[in-house]
Amino acid sequence: MKKAAVISLAVVSVLGCLIISFAGGGLTKFVLSIDSIIHTLEWIGLGIIALFVGAFVILGTIVIFAAVWDELFRR
Numbered sequence: 001m002k003k004a005a006v007i008s009l010a011v012v013s014v015l016g017c018l019i020i021s022f023a024g025g026g027l028t029k030f031v032l033s034i035d036s037i038i039h040t041l042e043w044i045g046l047g048i049i050a051l052f053v054g055a056f057v058i059l060g061t062i063v064i065f066a067a068v069w070d071e072l073f074r075r
Contacts (some may be wrong), residue, residue, distance in 0.1 A: 024029040 018030070
């Protein structure tokens, strides 16, 4: 299958799920489901940011300790 066909099918399936959700539960359920998806994406984004910040702090600490160790025990 071509990439365009796969992307088109994915978009159509997502839109179909949203339409079925809207038809089954009305506007209130539809808005709540969209709000839930957005809330989940926010937490995923915050988790990724926290992961990168943590990795930056850990790697920065290792580099600083290595530089201090090199200066202290230089022969």
